[in-house]
Amino acid sequence: xxxxxxxxxxxxxxxxxxxxxxxxxxxxxxxxxxxxxxxxxxxxxxxxxxxxxxxxxxxxxxxxxxxxxxxxxxxxxxxxxxxxxxxxxxxxxxxxxxxxxxxxxxxxxxxxxxxxxxxxxxxxxxxxxxxxxxxxxxxxxxxxxxxxxxxxxxxxxxxxxxxxxxxxxxxxxxxxxxxxxxxxxxxxxxxxxxxxxxxxxxxxxxxxxxxxxxxxxxxxxxxxxxxxxxxxxxxxxxxxxxxxxxxxxxxxxxxxxxxxxxxxxxxxxxxxxxxxxxxxxxxxxxxxxxxxx
Numbered sequence: 001x002x003x004x005x006x007x008x009x010x011x012x013x014x015x016x017x018x019x020x021x022x023x024x025x026x027x028x029x030x031x032x033x034x035x036x037x038x039x040x041x042x043x044x045x046x047x048x049x050x051x052x053x054x055x056x057x058x059x060x061x062x063x064x065x066x067x068x069x070x071x072x073x074x075x076x077x078x079x080x081x082x083x084x085x086x087x088x089x090x091x092x093x094x095x096x097x098x099x100x101x102x103x104x105x106x107x108x109x110x111x112x113x114x115x116x117x118x119x120x121x122x123x124x125x126x127x128x129x130x131x132x133x134x135x136x137x138x139x140x141x142x143x144x145x146x147x148x149x150x151x152x153x154x155x156x157x158x159x160x161x162x163x164x165x166x167x168x169x170x171x172x173x174x175x176x177x178x179x180x181x182x183x184x185x186x187x188x189x190x191x192x193x194x195x196x197x198x199x200x201x202x203x204x205x206x207x208x209x210x211x212x213x214x215x216x217x218x219x220x221x222x223x224x225x226x227x228x229x230x231x232x233x234x235x236x237x238x239x240x241x242x243x244x245x246x247x248x249x250x251x252x253x254x255x256x257x258x259x260x261x262x263x264x265x266x267x268x269x270x271x272x273x274x275x276x277x278x279x280x281x282x283x284x285x286x287x288x289x290x291x292x293x
Contacts, residue, residue, distance in 0.1 A: 007207045009174050009240050009266040011076040019073035020080065026069025027084040030062045031091030031162070038092070039099030059158045062088050063165025070166070071182055076175050078167075085166035089159030096158075097124065124151065172242060172265050179234040190281055191218035192225040194245060198262070204243050205264045209273060212243065213280055223247045224258070229269075229278060239269040241277065 038058045042051050066088045070081040097120050102113045104127075114120060128147040174183040192215040195201075200211035218224040226246050232238040244263030248256040269277070 007268060008264070009238075009268060011078060011175065012177055013077045014177070015073070015075045015077050015080060019075050022073035023066075023069045023075050023081065023084050024087065026072065027066045027088035027166075028091045030065035030069070031088040032095040034058050034062050034065075035092035035095030036099040039096035040103065042096070043100050043103040055154065055158060056161060059089070059092065059161035060165050062092055063162045064169055066162065066166035067169030070170055071173065074175070074180070074182070078170075081170055082163065082167060085163040086159060088166070089162035092158055092162060093155045094120065174230055174232075174238065174240055174266060176232040176235060176238045178237065179232055181232075181234060183230050183232050183238060183240075185231045185233040187229045187231075187278065189227040189229065189277065191246075192216065192227070193218050193221070194223040194225055198245070201243075201245055201262050201264075204267070207267060209241075209243075209267075209269075209277065212277065217281060222250055223261075226258075226260075227277060229274060230266075231274065239271060239274040241267045241269055241274075243267060 035058070038054060041054050045051055045054070063085060066081070066085050070084060075081050075084075094117060098113070098115060101120065101123050114123070128151070129144055131143060175181070176183055192212070195211060195215060203211050212225065212227065215225060224246050226242075226244050228242040230238075230240045230242070242263070242265045244260040244265075246258040247261045248258045250256075
C-alpha cells in the first residue's frame with residue numbers, strides 16, 4: 001500500500017519488463033504508423049496551414065496512444081513513460097520523412113524507400129541545399145539554412161507535443177499497488193460556486209479540504225469548483241481527489257468550455273474525508289432578508 005503520509009499520490013516507480021515491452025511497442029507503433037500517414041499527407045497537400053493542423057493533430061493523437069500503452073503496460077515510472085513519449089515523437093518524425101522521401105523521389109523515377117536514419121538525414125541535407133522551395137508570401141525560392149530551421153522547428157514541435165500530451169495523460173492516473181490495478185472508480189461531484197478568496201485553493205493544495213465544505217452549489221457564472229473523487233474499485237483503501245477551479249472565457253453564447261485554472265490533482269484522502277465530500281452537495285444559500293413593511 002502507498003505511503004499515506006504523502007499529501008499527493010506519487011507513482012511508485014515500479015514496472016515489469018513485459019510492461020515496458022508493451023508500452024514501448026505501443027509508443028513506437030503509433031509513432032511509425034501515424035508518422036507515415038503524416039508524411040503522405042504533407043506530400044499530397046501543398047497548403048502549409050493544413051499541414052500544420054495535421055501535424056498538431058497527429059502528434060496529439062500519438063501522445064494519447066502512448067498514454068494508453070503506459071496504462072496497458074502498468075508502468076508507474078515517470079522517467080520511463082516520459083522516455084516512451086520522446087521515442088514515439090522521434091519515431092513519428094522518422095516515419096514521416098521516410099514516407100515523404102519515398103513519394104517525393106518517385107516524382108523523378110523509382111521511389112527510394114530507405115529506412116536507415118543516416119541515409120534519411122543525408123537525403124534531407126541534399127534536398128535542403130539543392131532543391132528550391134517556395135512559400136506563400138515570398139517571391140524568391142529558398143534553400144539551405146531557412147529549410148533547416150523550418151524542419152527543425154517542425155521536428156521539435158512534434159516531439160514536444162507527443163511528450164507533453166503523453167505526460168499530461170498520465171498526470172491524473174492512480175495505481176493501487178496492493179491490487180496491481182489502475183484506479184477506475186471516479187465520481188464527479190456537483191459543481192460548487194467559487195470562493196471569494198482563492199486562498200482556499202492554496203489550502204486545498206496543502207490538504208485542507210474544510211474550505212470546500214463552505215461553498216454553495218454552483219448557480220451560474222464563468223467560474224466554478226469541480227471536485228472528482230477516486231477510489232480503488234477492488235480494495236477500497238486508496239482514496240484521492242482532484243479539486244480544480246474551472247474557468248471559461250467570456251462569450252455571448254456561453255458555450256465556451258470550462259478549463260482548469262488552479263487546483264490539486266491526486267490529493268490523498270482518508271476514508272472519512274472521502275465520505276464527507278461524497279455526501280456534500282453544497283451549502284444552502286442564505287435567504288435574502290424580507291423587506292421591511
